[in-house]
Structure formats: C-alpha cells, structure tokens
Amino acid sequence: MTDKRRRRLPRSVREQEIIDAALGVFSKRGYRAAVVDEIADLAGISKPMVYLYLGSKEGLFIACVRRESQRLAAAFREAAQAGDSPEQRLWAGLGAFFAFVAEHRDSWVVLHRQAPEQGEAIAQEIADARRSVMAEVNGLVRDGITKGGEADRLGEQEADFVAHALVGAADSLTDWMERHPGEPPERVTVRLMNVMWVGMRNVLAGEVWAPPQPDA
Amino acid sequence: MTDKRRRRLPRSVREQEIIDAALGVFSKRGYRAAVVDEIADLAGISKPMVYLYLGSKEGLFIACVRRESQRLAAAFREAAQAGDSPEQRLWAGLGAFFAFVAEHRDSWVVLHRQAPEQGEAIAQEIADARRSVMAEVNGLVRDGITKGGEADRLGEQEADFVAHALVGAADSLTDWMERHPGEPPERVTVRLMNVMWVGMRNVLAGEVWAPPQPDA
DNA sequence: AAGTAAACTTACTATAGAGTAAGATTAGGT
DNA sequence: ACCTAATCTTACTCTATAGTAAGTTTACTT
Numbered sequence: 001m002t003d004k005r006r007r008r009l010p011r012s013v014r015e016q017e018i019i020d021a022a023l024g025v026f027s028k029r030g031y032r033a034a035v036v037d038e039i040a041d042l043a044g045i046s047k048p049m050v051y052l053y054l055g056s057k058e059g060l061f062i063a064c065v066r067r068e069s070q071r072l073a074a075a076f077r078e079a080a081q082a083g084d085s086p087e088q089r090l091w092a093g094l095g096a097f098f099a100f101v102a103e104h105r106d107s108w109v110v111l112h113r114q115a116p117e118q119g120e121a122i123a124q125e126i127a128d129a130r131r132s133v134m135a136e137v138n139g140l141v142r143d144g145i146t147k148g149g150e151a152d153r154l155g156e157q158e159a160d161f162v163a164h165a166l167v168g169a170a171d172s173l174t175d176w177m178e179r180h181p182g183e184p185p186e187r188v189t190v191r192l193m194n195v196m197w198v199g200m201r202n203v204l205a206g207e208v209w210a211p212p213q214p215d216a
Numbered sequence: 217m218t219d220k221r222r223r224r225l226p227r228s229v230r231e232q233e234i235i236d237a238a239l240g241v242f243s244k245r246g247y248r249a250a251v252v253d254e255i256a257d258l259a260g261i262s263k264p265m266v267y268l269y270l271g272s273k274e275g276l277f278i279a280c281v282r283r284e285s286q287r288l289a290a291a292f293r294e295a296a297q298a299g300d301s302p303e304q305r306l307w308a309g310l311g312a313f314f315a316f317v318a319e320h321r322d323s324w325v326v327l328h329r330q331a332p333e334q335g336e337a338i339a340q341e342i343a344d345a346r347r348s349v350m351a352e353v354n355g356l357v358r359d360g361i362t363k364g365g366e367a368d369r370l371g372e373q374e375a376d377f378v379a380h381a382l383v384g385a386a387d388s389l390t391d392w393m394e395r396h397p398g399e400p401p402e403r404v405t406v407r408l409m410n411v412m413w414v415g416m417r418n419v420l421a422g423e424v425w426a427p428p429q430p431d432a
Numbered sequence: 433a434a435g436t437a438a439a440c441t442t443a444c445t446a447t448a449g450a451g452t453a454a455g456a457t458t459a460g461g462t
Numbered sequence: 463a464c465c466t467a468a469t470c471t472t473a474c475t476c477t478a479t480a481g482t483a484a485g486t487t488t489a490c491t492t
Contacts, residue, residue: 008469030331032248046471088428115246168388169381176380194425199415209410212304224439262441
C-alpha cells in the first residue's frame, strides 16, 4: 500500500494506523475477543509498540471510541448546520449519519454495538459517545417540536422519546442497508423521514392515535 | 429461597436454574467476559455440573438464547393474536414486547445486545432469534400496509424497512424506559404507535415527505 | 438393608493472551 | 562520520479461566 518493506513511521502517523487496525478488529470480534497481537500485525508492527503508544488494551479501545465518536459528531453537526428549517436540518443530519455508517461500518459497530460492561473507563467513554449522538438528534427534534418558540412543557421528555426512537430506528436500518447494498443512503433517509417526520408532524397537529377502547 | 442447605435437584430443574444464572451473567458481562465459575456459583453448584448438563460455555449461551427467544416470540405472538385489525394487533404485539423487556431485561440484552462474532454456532443462533422477532413484526406491518388485500408490489421491501425501523426504535426505547422507571410500558407503546403508525398511515394515504428541493 | 444410578465435588491440566524487560535498529541532526 | 533519540523487536512472565479426571455423597428402588 503506502510503502513496501518495513518502513519506520513517526509516532503521530503510526498511532493512527494502530487505531485504524484496532477499529477493524474490535468491530469484528468485540472488545474481549479482540487480540492485541492481531491488531499489531494488522498495523504492521509488533505488540510492544501498541503498549508504548496506547498504554493498554483498554486505552486502545478508548482511543478508538473517542476518535470515531468525534468524527461522527462532526459529520452530523456539519451537515445539520446547513439548512434553515428544523425539517431540513434533521433531514441533512440523518443523511450524514447514514452516509457515515455506510462508509465506516466499523466505527458504528464499535460505538454502539458493544456490551459496555468491560470496566468503568470504557463504560464511561461509550456512554459519553452515545449521549453526544443522542444530544445532537435531541436538539434537532426539539426544534422541530417547538413550533415557533413557545414554552415546551413536556416537549423536553417528548423530544427525548422521539430522539431515542429515531436513533434506534437508524441503528437498526444500518443492518437493513447491509442487506440492500443497492439502496443509496439518501433513499434510506427519505424513507425514514417519511415515517418519522410525517408521524411527528401529524401527531403535533393533533392527530393522536389512541388504543382502540377495550370495551366500553 | 426455595430451600436451605445444599439440596439435590433433578436435572430438569437444575438445568433451568443454571440457565437462569447464566442469563444474568452473560447479560451483565457479555459472552467473553462471563466466567463459568460465577455462573455455577450463582446457580448454587460447582462448575463441572454446568459442563455435564450444558456441554460447554457455548452450549450454555445457546441454551439461553434459545429459551429466551422462544419466550419472547410466544409473548409477542399470543398478544398479537387477540385483536381483529392490523392496527390492534401491532399495538398488542408492541405492548407485549415492551412489557417483556421491562420484566426480563437480561433476556433482551442477551438476545440483541451481543457482538455476535463469537463463533459460528452462536452467530447462527442469534441470527435466528433476531430473524424470528423481525419476521413477527414484519407480518404485522405487512398486514397494516396492504389495506384490504391488494397485490403488494413493493409492499414486501417496504414492510421490511418499516419493521427494521420499528424494532430498532423499540430496542432503543428500552434504554429510555430504564431512565424513566415511572413510565408504564403501555404508555411507551402508545407513544411509539403515535409516531410510527400515524406516520405509516399518512404516508400510505399519500402524504409523502420529500426533501426540500436543493435549488430549482 | 443393600444396591445403584443420578447428583454433585475437589483438585487438578492446559492454554490463550495481556503486559513487559532488555535491547537492536534506523533516521536525522550536527 | 558520528551521536542521540525515536522507532521497533525478540523473547519472555504470569494470570485468568475453559475444560476434565477421578472420585464422593445422596436419594430412590426393590
């Protein structure tokens, strides 16, 4: 690829390559089953380098989560900035999300598909990452709900609910996309907006759904 | 609890207790980090019994997945049978789902929150479990989409998409419920129906959402 | 009251894999 | 051409834990 034959690289570069390799292995095997030797091999160096640069397996994992979390948040935020209605911002944000996940599946798996009980530090880091994604979406939904600028009484809890539903749906659709490789991310976005946004909009407009009355 | 002092139990009973214990530990730690000795302790016996009855750690995990998958599917299916409109069936099914997850959080975590790459057999079993949940939901959505009984051209793919979004949303709302312990499962169900069903209904009625035209 | 099979235990073996000690190279700076 | 610091390696140690061998104890049958 970059260069044949064992070539020495400056730390800043090698570190990123190690994290790249780790991302692949963690995503494929999960934290516990991932083997540091394999990561080192993939990065083209030997194990002690990993420990010299990243400190420990845990540190390595945290570095992955942190880097990818920032990348995702950046992609999302940047996309959502453009667009001048809440609707457009949500659309752009979701679009960026699907595009990101389609292109960096490993990142998403490491960020959101890990059993987060591998020690305090890791749990903390993953919780932060999720919170940050959720907060981003939550903000957009809030803007969409509070039409105009009125006081949001229960809008707070409502937005959190919808944000969870949205993020979960998006996560799951990530699998759907894998089984429909033809489908471009934009179409997935449009479809999801069709269900969720239309639902939200109409519910806000007063078209509530209520369970069919049991008897009376 | 049942009886003080080391009491011997027939295999059929002890097996279930082992699976109960395993469910808790697998759910808390994840497959790899779960330690068989801890499971044995929790079940009130020694490790060799686990191996005698369940064969291996893998076998133990598979037994958990199989049992809980069937329980969830049964709860879902039973609830969805009652109700005579697609709408009612979906509502009842989702309700059963949230009730199940609220009561057996461990089961859900083991079924849907594991990195499924711990060997062929496990991947297979988890894939089956997920497929079975998805198929159940897919059926209800399909019935909801094909109003009356007309030929479903793209209804097939469409239902699969909506089913994924629904299951993902429900999964994520599982976390939301943990942070809002006051909220009863029925209200969560109603809220989700409000967003998703209303969205679906209106989209089917022709109220499509389209991205705001970029320029022209 | 044996006899016997099922339920259960103690006390191991074996290995995978995280982490490290001690030093060997190589790239640049002077 | 040397010197030095950064890069990198071989070859370990040591622990955790999956899995098992060889019994021991209890309960049920006849």
